[in-house]
Every structure is written in C-alpha cells, then in structure tokens.
Amino acid sequence: MPPVSREHAIFIDFAVQRSDNTYITMAERHADIKSLITRFDKDRVGLSIVSLPDQIEHVFREFHSRKIRLPRRQWTSVVFCGMGGSALGADLLRAVYEPWLSVPLHIVHGYHLPSYAGKDTLVIICSYSGTTEEMLSCLQEARRKKLTAVVIASGGQLAREARKHRVPSFIFDPTYNPSGQPRIGTGYTMACLYLVLRQTVLRGGRIEDLFYAARHSAIDVGQPLALARETLGQSFIIISAEHLTGNGHILSNQLNETAKVFAPHFKLPELNHHLLEGLGSLKKHAKAWLALFLDSSLYDPQIQKRLRVTRSVFQKQGIRALSIRVSGTRLEQALTMLMYSSWFSYYQGILLGFDPASIPWVDYFKQHVKR
Numbered sequence: 001m002p003p004v005s006r007e008h009a010i011f012i013d014f015a016v017q018r019s020d021n022t023y024i025t026m027a028e029r030h031a032d033i034k035s036l037i038t039r040f041d042k043d044r045v046g047l048s049i050v051s052l053p054d055q056i057e058h059v060f061r062e063f064h065s066r067k068i069r070l071p072r073r074q075w076t077s078v079v080f081c082g083m084g085g086s087a088l089g090a091d092l093l094r095a096v097y098e099p100w101l102s103v104p105l106h107i108v109h110g111y112h113l114p115s116y117a118g119k120d121t122l123v124i125i126c127s128y129s130g131t132t133e134e135m136l137s138c139l140q141e142a143r144r145k146k147l148t149a150v151v152i153a154s155g156g157q158l159a160r161e162a163r164k165h166r167v168p169s170f171i172f173d174p175t176y177n178p179s180g181q182p183r184i185g186t187g188y189t190m191a192c193l194y195l196v197l198r199q200t201v202l203r204g205g206r207i208e209d210l211f212y213a214a215r216h217s218a219i220d221v222g223q224p225l226a227l228a229r230e231t232l233g234q235s236f237i238i239i240s241a242e243h244l245t246g247n248g249h250i251l252s253n254q255l256n257e258t259a260k261v262f263a264p265h266f267k268l269p270e271l272n273h274h275l276l277e278g279l280g281s282l283k284k285h286a287k288a289w290l291a292l293f294l295d296s297s298l299y300d301p302q303i304q305k306r307l308r309v310t311r312s313v314f315q316k317q318g319i320r321a322l323s324i325r326v327s328g329t330r331l332e333q334a335l336t337m338l339m340y341s342s343w344f345s346y347y348q349g350i351l352l353g354f355d356p357a358s359i360p361w362v363d364y365f366k367q368h369v370k371r
Contacts, residue, residue: 033225036350043357045258048184049342051176052335053214055187058176060211063195068168071148075122075201080193081108081138082126085182085257088250089190090126093197095246096334102201111137113145123149124196126189128174128182130156139167152192154185170195179357183253186338187214209331216328217335221343227322228347231290235261237319239310240294241268241303243330244337248294251341258356259348269306276310279317286318295325296333 037046078101080090087107094105106114111134117123123142127135130153139161142149151162151169162169170192177185194202194210236255240248248265255263266275282289291314293307311321324340326333349356 033347033350040350040353040355041357042355043180044178045181045184045346045356048177048179048181049339049346052187052339052342053211053217054176055174055185056191056211056214059170059172059188059191059195060208062172063170063192064207067199068150068170068196070122070150070168070200073120073148075103076118076120077103077116078105078122078124078197078201079108079113079117080105080124080126081113081135082189083109083132083134085184085186085253086126086128086132086135086189088183088186088246088253089193091246091249092186092334092338093190093193093246096243096330097197097202098243100202100204101197102203105197105201108138110134113138113141113147117142117145117147119147121147122196122200123147124152124193125149125158126152126193127156127158128154128185128189130154130158130160132158136161143167150196152189152196154188181257181357181359183250183257184342186250213329213331213335216332217339219336219339219343224340224344225347227324228344228351231322232348232351234290235288236263237289237291237314238263238265238294239268239271239291239307240265241307242296242299243334244294244296247334247337247341250338251292251294251345254341254345255348257359257362258345259352260354261345261348261352268303268310272306272310276313279314279319283318287320289319291319291321293321293323294337295323297325297327298330298333 080087082090087109090107094107108114113123125135125139125142135158139149139151139158143165149167151158151167153159153169154172154174159169159171172188172192174185174188177188182189191210198207238248238251245267248267252263252265255261291311293311295307299307314321324337326336326340328336346356
C-alpha cells in the first residue's frame with residue numbers, strides 16, 4: 001500500500017457548486033461515503049476501477065493464445081495513435097518499459113502520422129469506443145501509405161474499417177468496465193498494446209508480467225479516500241519522474257474528467273528549468289493549490305534529491321506539498337499508482353457532488369465541433 005505523507009492538513013469549509021447550479025454542503029461532503037456513492041455513481045465507476053485486474057485477465061484469455069499476424073520485419077519505430085483515455089495505457093507502458101524497447105515508441109495525439117513513418121514502422125491505432133475521428137484519420141493515412149497497422153477498439157467504425165480492410169486488430173468486449181468510460185477501462189487498451197509490444201519490440205521479462213502485477217495492485221481504498229477528504233476543493237500541480245511519468249499524466253486526466261478538477265502535470269527534471277520561477281504568480285491564491293508528488297525509491301538518486309529540493313521550493317512559495325510513494329518493481333509501482341489515482345480522483349468527484357462518469361463539457365465540445 002502506498003504510504004502518503006501528511007503535512008499541514010487543512011480543511012476547506014465552503015459549499016461547492018454543482019454543474020446544475022445546486023450546492024453540496026460541508027455536511028453532505030462528509031456524510032457516509034456509501035450514501036454519496038449510491039447518490040452520484042449511477043454508472044458504477046467504482047466497480048470499473050476495482051475491475052482493472054479483471055480487464056487485463058479478460059484480454060489475456062481472449063488474445064494471448066491468438067497471435068496477431070504481422071510481417072516479420074526489423075521494426076525501426078513504433079507509432080501509437082490514441083486520444084484521451086484511450087492513450088493512457090500507452091503512456092504508462094512507455095514510461096515503465098522504455099529501457100527494454102528495442103526501438104522508439106512515439107505517441108500521436110492527433111490526426112496525422114509523423115513524416116518518418118515508413119515501411120519499417122509499426123502503427124498501432126487505438127480508440128476505446130472505435131469512433132474517435134482522429135484515429136479514423138490515422139488509419140486512413142496508414143492505409144494510404146501502405147503501412148503496417150494494428151487496431152485496438154471495442155467496436156465502432158474503427159473496428160468495422162479494420163475488418164473491412166483486413167487490418168490486424170484486437171476488438172475487445174468491455175465486460176469489466178460497466179461505466180463505459182475509456183479512462184476507467186485502461187486495463188483493456190493497455191493489455192492489448194502490451195501483447196502487441198511483447199510480440200514485436202519489447203525485450204526481457206515474461207508475457208505474464210502484466211497480469212501478475214495487476215493482481216498485486218490492490219490497495220486499501222481508505223488511503224485515497226482520506227487524501228481526497230483532506231484535499232477537497234483544491235487544484236493540483238502533479239509532479240512525476242522516470243517510470244511514473246505516465247502515471248502523472250493519467251492522474252491529471254482522471255482529476256480533470258472524473259473529479260472536474262484542474263490538475264496540470266509536470267515532469268522532473270525538466271520542470272526545474274522553468275516552472276519554479278512561475279510559482280510566484282500563484283502566491284495570492286497559494287492556499288487553493290496543492291503540489292502532489294508521485295515518488296519512488298527506484299528513482300535515480302539525483303532525481304530523488306531534485307524531488308526533495310523541489311518540494312521545499314513549493315513550500316517556500318506557500319504551496320502545500322504532499323507525496324505518494326509506492327513500492328515494488330517499476331511495473332508494480334505503476335499499476336499500484338494507477339489504482340491509487342483512480343480511487344483518489346473518484347472520491348474527489350463523489351465528495352464534490354459530481355457524477356464521476358459524466359463529462360458534460362467534453363460532450364458539449366464533441367457535439368459542436370461536428371456541426
């Protein structure tokens with residue numbers, strides 16, 4: 001279980017406005033958590049979170065014995081195409097396994113493939129829903145350039161296009177994600193990508209490593225609940241390094257969508273070269289911010305030193321800083337942190353009075369951008 005350093009605890013005593021312009025009071029926020037879950041989690045997001053190991057096992061049962069047919073080739077690069085929640089598994093796996101990838105893994109968040117993508121580039125196109133317009137564009141471009149592509153989806157137009165043009169694909173049935181939200185179904189997209197990488201460019205370890213690590217990623221949910229209560233109403237600056245940088249991006253995504261909280265993500269050591277000078281602009285509102293450090297004993301010693309000094313800079317600027325530290329191997333740490341961040345953002349949303357599945361502004365944007 002990840003121990004959380006607790007310092008300078010504060011309690012925020014104000015009413016929080018919901019999207020429907022009603023208010024959830026302090027008493028409501030600290031009411032029995034089960035009643036709040038019953039009230040706000042109609043789409044069973046909590047069940048989807050706890051089912052992460054089942055999602056991964058489901059993919060292994062479905063696809064492990066059925067290798068996708070790819071040309072035997074000395075790949076020079078892998079390009080993964082994905083947006084939002086559909087790309088979170090790629091962020092996590094790249095950060096964890098970068099030292100063992102035989103070629104670069106580039107992640108595309110957009111409509112077009114990089115110009116260097118050629119006949120020795122493996123293109124992986126992932127859309128949880130199978131309807132993401134950027135991914136349909138990437139598949140069309142890969143086919144036009146006659147590149148080797150693999151599709152990952154639960155259905156939709158992307159799956160239909162893959163079947164029509166005989167593109168190798170993982171079309172999964174998201175049984176263990178009742179919420180239907182891609183960011184909570186990371187186990188499916190991540191496990192599919194993992195199997196592709198294992199077959200092509202990932203060296204060392206065993207194919208079962210992801211499955212076994214997921215089974216050991218369970219945490220005491222009381223810890224993220226306690227942290228959510230303690231930090232309720234704050235905006236976050238998320239800081240991570242090395243093999244947990246994927247988790248930093250995931251936590252930012254989850255807090256944005258699940259809890260409707262502003263939470264930018266920065267990486268060590270890069271942030272030390274610019275961000276620290278910008279913190280002074282937050283001084284007037286320093287109490288509204290919290291720096292959340294994703295910490296690890298496996299970080300390079302110099303990174304660990306930088307993390308400690310960076311925390312002190314935040315504190316000297318009047319911004320509270322907390323650390324979450326996990327144990328185990330790189331992969332075990334990443335999956336444990338994934339579970340922790342999923343529960344933390346979930347409880348933040350529940351305590352703030354939000355439906356953790358709904359994404360009204362993202363839906364609004366999608367509706368209007370299609371007009």
